[in-house]
Amino acid sequence: MPALQRLFVAVAGDSGLSKQAFSFSSPAGRCETCKGTGRSEVAMDVLADLVVPCPACSGARYRPEVLAVRWQGHTVADVLAMSVVALGELLGKAEGASEGKSAVGKLLGGIDTMVRVGLGHLGLGRRRSDMSGGESQRLTLAASLLDAPTPTLYLFDEPATGLHEHDLARLVAVFQGMAKRGDLVIAAEHRTSLVRAADWVIDLGPGGGPSGGRLVAMGPPAELRDGVTAASLRGGALPE
Ligand SMILES: [Zn+2]
The missing domain is CATH 3.40.50.300 (P-loop containing nucleotide triphosphate hydrolases)
Incomplete structure (x- = not known):
């Protein structure tokens, strides 16, 4: 989600965080304990393995310094978890702000397309395997x-x-x-x-x-x- 990463880089300002830091698949910003999956597997003897939230990031998938950056009061993990309809409403309100202006426009275009194909309920961070x-x-x-x-x-x-x-x-x-x-x-x-x-x-x-x-x-x-x-x-x- 390059536009979302650009938006958070704009918000992060001089913190030194790169675009990659806001991707949970990149070593630059992901939680190293769960490698950005947000999950931890507990091996069971008889039953199927138990999947629990990662103890280090509580399922947020990022490092603390990345989660310290907030756009409109939300971390990048919060934004990935909200439905694209809810995100679209937030972006609409933020459209007039100068912060990450081009990224906001690009995100709104992508969200509009997702809503048109009936994916308004999904979050941007949803795994393909869970769809x-x-x-x-x-x-x-x-x-x-x-x-x-x-x-x-x-x-x-x-x-x-x-x-x-x-x-x-x-x-x-x-x-x-x-x-x-x-x-x-x-x-x-x-x-x-x-x-x-x-x-x-x-x-x-x-x-x-x-x-x-x-x-x-x-x-x-x-x-x-x-x-x-x-x-x-x-x-x-x-x-x-
Ligand atoms: Zn983790």
């Missing part, structure tokens, strides 16, 4: 929206997993924007509102697993007549 499959796919999407060339072919496997209807509408708008700029978006998906928004549907079935795999219907969603998907598009939700 759901849908979250991880949408994070890749957010990153590529910021700097991928156009046109690009995107393949998604149930990108709407875990999304509420409200956020799903946002994701649909993002996909439509991508199609408009020339990208091709292909998604395997059950959610009716996403299927309905597609230009073209390929319905495979009639059932799942071994009872599926055959072409049931194909075409624009409004013109589908056969199969469960067509019935669901006329009302009701698709079976999972």
Whole structure:
């Protein structure tokens, strides 16, 4: 998160802390006891290993001198732990301040993209391994929206997993924007509102697993007549 690091360097002023010091993956600033993971594993004999917060940094992942630097009253660890929506609100309030002005603008742009793909609830410090499959796919999407060339072919496997209807509408708008700029978006998906928004549907079935795999219907969603998907598009939700 280079923009966040730049912001904290601007706040740190003459403290001598570099940009790297504000990255928990760099030896310059990470807690050396846990190597920036914030976790400590306790080996158990019979049960699975127990994961507890690192005793040196209490899970904050940084050294004390890095955590002494505060932006708007928050340490870099606090900022990484808050949801991007909450961070966006804080940044919006700080936008007029001269401190790290370009970094604030850059962060706001990144946050806006994360909210658009339905990741507003995540914190910037969230590990990939702790994300759901849908979250991880949408994070890749957010990153590529910021700097991928156009046109690009995107393949998604149930990108709407875990999304509420409200956020799903946002994701649909993002996909439509991508199609408009020339990208091709292909998604395997059950959610009716996403299927309905597609230009073209390929319905495979009639059932799942071994009872599926055959072409049931194909075409624009409004013109589908056969199969469960067509019935669901006329009302009701698709079976999972
Ligand atoms: Zn630690």
